Amino acid sequence: MTLTLQSATRLLTDHHLLREIITPERWTLDATQIEGHDRPFADVTYDTRTVKPGSLLFCKGNFRADYLDGIDGKGLSAYVAETDFSQTTGATGLIVNDVRRAMSLLSAEFFGRPQDELTVVGITGTKGKTTTSYFTQAVLNAHCDGRCALFSSVDNCLDGHTYVESDLTTPESLDAFRMMRAAVDNGMRYLVMEVSSQAYKVERVYGLTFDVAAFLNISPDHISEIEHPTFEDYLYCKRQIIANARALVYGADMSHVDLIRQDAAAHGITATSFALHNAGRSSGTPADVVAWPSDAAHEAYHIAVDGTDLGDYHLAIDGDFNYLNAAAAIAIAQAAGVRLDETAALHAMEPVRIAGRMEQFRDPQSNTIAIVDYAHNYASVTALLDYVNERYGARDPRITLVTGSAGNKAYDRRREIVEAAQQRIHNFIFTAEDTDTEPFIDICMQMQGYVTAPGVTSTVISDRPTAVTNAIYDARAHSDRFNIILIIGKGDERWIKDHHRHVPFEGDDHIVERMFAPAAGGAQQRSDSAQPSDAQPSVTQDSATQASVGKAE
Template sequence: MALSVATAVELLDKHHLLREIIQGRTWSRNPARFAGADEELTSITYDTRQVQAGTLLCCKGRFKAEYLSGCDERGLKAYVSETDFSADCDAVGIIVTDSRKAMSLLSAQFYGRPQDELALIGITGTKGKTTTAYFVQAILNAASDGKAALFSSVDNCLDGHTYVASALTTPESMDAFRMMRQAVDNGMRYLVMEVSSQAYKVDRVYGLTFDVGAFLNISPDHISPIEHPTFEDYLYCKRQITANSKALVLGADCDHADLIEEDAAAAHVPVTTFALHNEGRGNGTKADTVAWPADKDHTAFHIDVAGTDMPAESRTDTDAPRSTANPQNQRADATDLPDGSDIYKLDMDGDFNYANAAAALTIARIAGANIGYRSISHALENVRISGRMEQFKDSHGPNIAIVDYAHNFASVSALIDFVIERYGAKSPRITLVSGSAGGKAVDRRQEIIEAAQHRVDSIIITTDDPDRERAEDICETMQSAVTDPDVQASIVVDRQKAVETAIAEARAHDGFDVILIVGKGEEQWLKVDGRHAPYEGDTYIVTRLFS
């Protein structure tokens, strides 16, 4: 169905979003009373700078009447808004109860409902979304001859192999449907996407049903006046993925897993669980998919996949039908794989990444990936994500640096867990280089310090995307949270100098040092005053100094 003013009104009325249509002195619910209502719209946008003849404009957020200046002259056909702007332009005004929900529905329709031609995988959680998404895409690409697209907080990929830096964890709905259309036109059969709490808070995924949804874990994050006022609100928003999925993959050790399973039962959504070490939840319940170490150094893991007699041969079934979740999916009583064939090695260190791999294998299986062990193993082993658990060895001595995107209590804690587990026997001196973003998630400023201060020797507090706040103020807030007298805490506002200082201090120390540089990964910019200011990048500074 092509999108016109008439069909837009029909769609919005069907979803109980329509209030009325206004043009000049004409107010009605009947689009037939407005000239040209049956004409096909030529474009859709939420940016008035892109208005051209025949455009439908979606007015979202803090939209102001002055933005409409010049739109009549450029041929604006209609606008969708919660506010009547008939005094400010001549176009047809479609007045709705919720402009963001309306934008999502209309964008999907304008781009021909591309979601119906893709198997959709949505992944949420406080940490691990990006890594799990990349793992899933790698497996699905191997199973479908490169026909898996990706939306992530790092990159978007619309053709299975070309990665372009993304601006948001989950794109605005209009951008998402436009990119889905490009993915379908590129021959993609799958779309793997990270789903943030904000995606449900501001309706970026309104109207989408995922073939497979995944809820990895939950811990307090993004608590601020402009994001989520409470942890309850944060969790509630993330929980919406359950009722909007055909099947759910759930971390068995996830806090509030019982509540999420209650959500699934209420929505008649089958649940498959995964876990690390198969420890269950203290009530005798074991996970469906389990990962556990294959060696004492935790450099490889066994993964026993739920309900799967995984074929030993490497086989790709490119003609597999579009995925449908299997409500009968049950855990196999034993691993029926050839000896050693269930052992996986990753290019990314950390037990938590093997938990992510266990989640990814489960998701891919439920999504219909029919592929042999060797191909899966090869796909997982070759996943590398810029700025995620990247280790560097100093050519001038024994020290190492780890660059990671860790930026909240859970991820910083997991990173330090890894360092202590892997290098604790060497009694390393651990330095954390970290800041915290401005304008959001203000709780992180204290929680990053809390995660680190009793477990590291030195904290160098620095700039991390201050946006419209003063970097110095954020740093001082973080330093004020340091209560452990045994930890050395200092502020070096210039991030490049902070990294250089950490390396210089490590080299001056007689022993083995581990430097943890977190928050920015491989990003070569810092967000300052709403713009991206050039920055050399953590990985590039370390590479330069360690070479």
């Protein structure tokens, strides 16, 4: 489908977004009065640097008139904005009430509405989105011969097997529809995508209806002046996925679950619940899909759907919460059309690994395990420590947590990470994480000030490689104890964001591998519970200097 000035005007009018069309000669609502109104746009963009002849430009965010200096010489055809820029450019202006909504609608149209050719799955929640997305993609790929695309906070995959590091949890709408078109052209039939609260806050998925939406869980997060002013706003934004879906999968034991059920009923969509219980469906909140341990060590889980036991599942990613994510993935896959008798497809999630998530390493020089993970808020830190207690509590481990927190946003995380951990660990090492303009040391000192539990030591080492190294040396100095070092927040990322720049960084996992390398030489193997798998979809970057872009959410 082609997009012209006339068809764009019609679409914006239908959605009550168009205010007027402005040129240096006239103001009008009738696109046919503009020369070239039926000429297809050659491209759509929100970056003035990529404008070419025939482009339609979206002037979003803190856009300034001086960004348009010289733009007519590039052949700009038209722009969409909330402000009249006719004093700066002779291009036709589509003046709208909400440029982000307009960008989503018009981008979908420009790329031929690729979402209509895909079964689109959207997954939201405070934690577990990425793991559940990878599990779901693995099942759908097995179901449809590798024709499932993925948009995640770690990687994007447009052909079912090639993974490229992503920029945002949920892409900008224009980028999302461009990638959807590429996925369709690559023969993809399904798309699994993470949907952040910010995606609804800033209209990245406006006009997009999900065939299946999953709402995994909710807990306070992303509360700040530049994200969500309150928890209510955070939850409300996430709930919008229900209003824009044809079917819902939700966590039966999540907070505010009654509200979620009411949303589904109000919008007339089917809802399937999932849960993690100790003894199957007979325990806890009844749910449609249930996972429960099949052995005392929690090394495998049964999963049942509507009382039908699907047998044992043994995941490559450890942790009870990941079996909850597996139950969610099966519920999602079933809602997307996978039959329960497709055993091989349902078990395709078992070998999946995600770089930087629950990666474990053993030190040959001491009785120490290091775990590298993306945990970064109260819920995820609590889940990680629950796992440590479940697996290793009987060995009375001495636990060190290496952590920081993001700058200029989500200020509540700083206190909550400390509160989640301080009664359950022995030592904090506060260090650099991503920031915009806040000095690392200020964030670390603030977090250290929240430590009140008696007997818990804390250290501030703002240089992250030094912090990780010191944690390992400290564990070796206490070799009379079993030590666990938890290094959280960065996963396998190869940069630290400092004053708007991505500064190359070795990576937590690479530092641990280097420090744990046997004295005689050779690479240190990850622990038995975290051996690499050939089916691993996300591969750790090989070079600390490889260009990458930070996640905004």
